[in-house]
Amino acid sequence: MEPGRAGRVVTLEQAVAFAREIRRGGGRVALTNGCFDLLHAGHVTVLERARALADALIVGVNTDESVRRLKGAGRPIVPQDERARLVAALRAVDRVVLFGEPTASTLVLAIRPDVYVKGADYTPEGLPEREALREAGARLVLVPLEAGRSTTALIERIRAGSEPPA
Numbered sequence: 001m002e003p004g005r006a007g008r009v010v011t012l013e014q015a016v017a018f019a020r021e022i023r024r025g026g027g028r029v030a031l032t033n034g035c036f037d038l039l040h041a042g043h044v045t046v047l048e049r050a051r052a053l054a055d056a057l058i059v060g061v062n063t064d065e066s067v068r069r070l071k072g073a074g075r076p077i078v079p080q081d082e083r084a085r086l087v088a089a090l091r092a093v094d095r096v097v098l099f100g101e102p103t104a105s106t107l108v109l110a111i112r113p114d115v116y117v118k119g120a121d122y123t124p125e126g127l128p129e130r131e132a133l134r135e136a137g138a139r140l141v142l143v144p145l146e147a148g149r150s151t152t153a154l155i156e157r158i159r160a161g162s163e164p165p166a
């Protein structure tokens with residue numbers, strides 16, 4: 001019985017057990033991760049593309065402290081439990097796990113996904129998780145960016161009181 005959407009925010013151990021269950025059934029598991037602060041259409045694109053590459057998608061969402069270290073003071077705008085809940089509400093997402101480490105390497109080594117997905121704002125050489133991906137045998141897929149969509153751009157537009165992009 002699949003849990004309700006809120007029940008899809010799980011511990012790392014539960015996410016690992018879920019991944020094993022998918023693979024036992026012959027399915028493939030996709031993993032992605034991110035801050036997902038002020039959810040926007042670019043986030044939906046990368047999550048939907050990730051889900052389409054496998055039979056289940058697990059998403060690591062950075063804790064507030066982790067986002068602060070990555071994105072600077074004043075971030076995140078949306079607290080971790082709400083960011084996790086919003087991501088878990090998307091049809092494309094099967095499980096969400098909050099993580100506080102600087103990188104997703106621990107997630108990669110624990111979940112051992114068949115495919116690891118990020119937006120093309122990253123490069124293969126630039127991923128600190130690349131060694132973990134090699135060890136886990138995960139295929140890396142970088143999804144083309146939706147132009148002009150970013151949390152930073154949203155914050156700047158809110159501050160400037162400017163119109164949304166075309």
Ligand SMILES: Nc1ncnc2c1ncn2[C@@H]1O[C@H](COP(=O)(O)OP(=O)(O)OP(=O)(O)O)[C@@H](O)[C@H]1O
Binds near residue numbers: 152
């Ligand atoms: N416009 C976009 N199109 C497709 N994928 C995106 C887009 N923006 C972000 N992503 C992807 O979404 C995931 C989460 O990224 P993140 O939460 O940092 O979004 P962001 O909008 O880049 O945030 P910020 O502007 O604060 O850096 C990452 O895999 C990232 O590559």
Ligand SMILES: O=P(O)(O)O[C@@H]1O[C@H]([C@H](O)CO)[C@@H](O)[C@H](O)[C@@H]1O
Binds near residue numbers: 102103104126
């Ligand atoms: O939302 P972001 O900035 O894409 O999330 C970060 O992604 C990093 C990525 O996996 C490449 O290193 C990750 O290391 C970091 O912990 C954030 O999840």
